[in-house]
Amino acid sequence: VELEEVVNLRMMDMVEVGEDHLVGEVVRLKGNRGYIQVYEDTTSLKAGDFAYTQGFPLYVELGPGLLGTIYDGIQRPLEVIKNEYGIYITRGVHVSSIDRQKKWHFSPTAEIGKAIVSGGVLGEVQETINLKHLIMLPPNLSGILKWLAPEGDYTVEEKIAVLESSDHRQAEVYMYHRWPVRTARPIQNRLPINQPLITGQRVIDTLFPVAKGGCVAVPGGFGTGKTVVQHQLAKWSDADIVIFVGCGERGNEMTDVLLNFSQLISPRTDRPLLERTIFIANTSNMPVAAREASIYTGITLAEYYRDMGYHVALMADSTSRWAEALRELSGRLEEMPLEEGFPAYLASRLAEFYERAGNFQTCSGLNGSITIIASISPPGGDFSEPVTSHTKRFVRSFWALDRELANARHYPSISWTESYSEYLDDVKQWWHTHINQEWETTRYAIMELLQKEQKLLQVVKLVGPDVLPQTQRLILDICSVFKNAFLQQSAFDKVDTYTSAKKQFLMFNAILKLYEKSEELVKKGITIAEIKATQIYQDILRMKTTYTEDDLEKLEQLLVRITTELEEINVQI
Numbered sequence: 001v002e003l004e005e006v007v008n009l010r011m012m013d014m015v016e017v018g019e020d021h022l023v024g025e026v027v028r029l030k031g032n033r034g035y036i037q038v039y040e041d042t043t044s045l046k047a048g049d050f051a052y053t054q055g056f057p058l059y060v061e062l063g064p065g066l067l068g069t070i071y072d073g074i075q076r077p078l079e080v081i082k083n084e085y086g087i088y089i090t091r092g093v094h095v096s097s098i099d100r101q102k103k104w105h106f107s108p109t110a111e112i113g114k115a116i117v118s119g120g121v122l123g124e125v126q127e128t129i130n131l132k133h134l135i136m137l138p139p140n141l142s143g144i145l146k147w148l149a150p151e152g153d154y155t156v157e158e159k160i161a162v163l164e165s166s167d168h169r170q171a172e173v174y175m176y177h178r179w180p181v182r183t184a185r186p187i188q189n190r191l192p193i194n195q196p197l198i199t200g201q202r203v204i205d206t207l208f209p210v211a212k213g214g215c216v217a218v219p220g221g222f223g224t225g226k227t228v229v230q231h232q233l234a235k236w237s238d239a240d241i242v243i244f245v246g247c248g249e250r251g252n253e254m255t256d257v258l259l260n261f262s263q264l265i266s267p268r269t270d271r272p273l274l275e276r277t278i279f280i281a282n283t284s285n286m287p288v289a290a291r292e293a294s295i296y297t298g299i300t301l302a303e304y305y306r307d308m309g310y311h312v313a314l315m316a317d318s319t320s321r322w323a324e325a326l327r328e329l330s331g332r333l334e335e336m337p338l339e340e341g342f343p344a345y346l347a348s349r350l351a352e353f354y355e356r357a358g359n360f361q362t363c364s365g366l367n368g369s370i371t372i373i374a375s376i377s378p379p380g381g382d383f384s385e386p387v388t389s390h391t392k393r394f395v396r397s398f399w400a401l402d403r404e405l406a407n408a409r410h411y412p413s414i415s416w417t418e419s420y421s422e423y424l425d426d427v428k429q430w431w432h433t434h435i436n437q438e439w440e441t442t443r444y445a446i447m448e449l450l451q452k453e454q455k456l457l458q459v460v461k462l463v464g465p466d467v468l469p470q471t472q473r474l475i476l477d478i479c480s481v482f483k484n485a486f487l488q489q490s491a492f493d494k495v496d497t498y499t500s501a502k503k504q505f506l507m508f509n510a511i512l513k514l515y516e517k518s519e520e521l522v523k524k525g526i527t528i529a530e531i532k533a534t535q536i537y538q539d540i541l542r543m544k545t546t547y548t549e550d551d552l553e554k555l556e557q558l559l560v561r562i563t564t565e566l567e568e569i570n571v572q573i
Helices: 076-087 204-205 224-235 251-261 288-306 319-332 346-354 386-391 403-407 424-434 439-463 469-488 503-525 528-532 533-539 552-572
Strands: 013-016 022-030 033-038 051-057 059-062 104-108 120-129 131-137 143-148 153-154 159-164 170-174 176-178 190-191 215-219 241-247 276-283 313-318 358-361 367-376
Touching: 013 033, 022 251, 051 176, 059 358, 104 552, 120 143, 120 469, 131 224, 153 176, 159 190, 159 288, 159 319, 204 439, 204 503, 215 386, 224 241, 224 251, 224 367, 241 288, 241 319, 251 276, 276 552, 288 313, 288 319, 288 346, 288 367, 319 346, 319 367, 319 386, 346 367, 358 533, 367 386, 424 439, 424 503, 439 503, 469 503, 469 528, 469 533, 503 528, 503 533, 528 552, 533 552
Parallel strands: 215 367, 241 276, 241 313, 313 367
Antiparallel strands: 013 022, 013 051, 022 033, 059 176, 104 120, 104 153, 120 131, 143 159, 159 170, 190 358, 358 367
């Protein structure tokens, strides 16, 4: 939409256009003309309609009541819209992002007369049973606390504090505030990344771990399981808060997420998972401009909870759809396209997004982190396309999804040959301290076997497995056990869907012990068929579903049985 006679309008300001007050933002200013990208259908707009602006860029409202809510790309609560307007989002809908009527029990913690820095904590609200919501000063305010509301129940629009700045101006503070989505919230310091994000998915935690505060790319062609991987991480990762951004995905996928999450119980708190989750549902049939904004809306909500000292996991599904929205908007602005039509600033926009992840010391002195797990949908599974290749520059963990594994019903279909993680050195100390000192050496031993297997498979394709010596055929068999009993994991099995860090180590350590003991026996002349016929071999194949998290002592006994039962074969021979 083109405006004329523009006065005091700035780039990226929010604007409402026409009689229906359609929401949009300024994308170009030229002379006395402004160009508005509207987030909604512009049918029935006509020349001569007025435009209105508050003078703010696109912002989100931050305060109690965000958790468990389903928003669209510009933070309109979809359930409220459904209740008030019906199942479709009608044009010009304006609803508050945060419930203005609900009262929250506010407990003050700051002291009157003391100086409070930007982001300082005034008090707290029990947002859910297991999560305290800290009421903080907006990042652009600081000064002497002149008045603080007593403990009691307040709505988000009721005054809870009065602040006096250095120039003796007074400012009223409420339980909510607004923040522009494209501006990163300030921090005090970046901290080293040293704690893993435990996801419960064995191939991730053991082979390609991600640290809290890290960035991961999950590329894969259509049908390789990107969305299911992100669903599992949103369900089972040990983050305090999960923000799931469905950016340009099909409506039935978001419906599946919402229906599943409403029934799930967190294994750590025994409370519904919805109580720690925020959904941003911007499906493929919603406006393109709102799709481009949805990623920024999600990361700003993540920064808000990070400022309270929480570990936040942001699931972005998918950044390819976001980049396509960027390409479409760039085309409308007649900007010069580069490779595959993407704008020249694609790489810088990706960098801005991923830079907002990390482990931080907040302005109030608390420690919090944001972990970004972003899926990519390269056309035809081509990892050399611009979005994937640029993303690899800014992430340190890469979980490549393999179509052959997906077609073989191997879930998760994360390729152990193309994937990598640079967080190993950062998280190994945590594994050594909390799980076992042999974690790194055992992992490297397993990875070495997988690499040997890849070379042997090339030989097998040429001459067949029968010509290989017994020691090399043993490697193929053990790697097959590792793939089926460890790497393959069922999202629908109650026992197998989640595996704790302790159980993961016991499982792959058992497989390695089986290999070491079997190799000794093979060198003594015992055949692989005799080893595979033992009960212990069969028990290891079934251990992922046989032993629950309460049976870890029995799983430890499995290691002892490997030595004793395989020795019996040696004695019989």
